[in-house]
Amino acid sequence: MLQRATATDQVVGFGLVAFSLVLFVYYTLWIIVLPFIDSDHGIHRYFLPREYAVIIPMVAGLLLLLFIGVFIMVVMWKSRKPVKKSE
């Protein structure tokens, strides 16, 4: 008998969907649409300079790799067997 997912699951899940949708739309506008709009239009106020459109994802990617590396290190550290001292 299948029931619906718990409320927390649904909230988190649809929250993720909404967040990634907003991110995608904003990034698409920033990278693809903005070059075709004249620089005196008001919409440019809502977007950072274009260099940040490349720098921010790169930094985020590096941070993600750093986090994964640290996590692996911690797990491997915790699971090492105690070294027997020979008397």
Next chain:
Amino acid sequence: MTKLGQWLCGLVLLGSAWAALALAPPGLRLPPPCRQALLPLPVYLLVAFGCYSLATVGYRLATFNDCEEAAAELQEHISAARADLSRRGLHF
């Protein structure tokens, strides 16, 4: 050809097409807005793919139904296995 080979071939093709357009060969005159939108294209595709993955994970999380029966059955299996193993001498 393996799947990995196919993916690599596709990536190399797209990458070379992008590089050919982006490195401004002397014969090509692209309008400046097109050029401005073209240069960050690999980063854009990566971010778009990341957004799609996040959305898929979130959607599947939200629509995966609870299976109460299966959960109870699994707990039974776990305790039975635990009892069996401790009977044979393996303790957790």
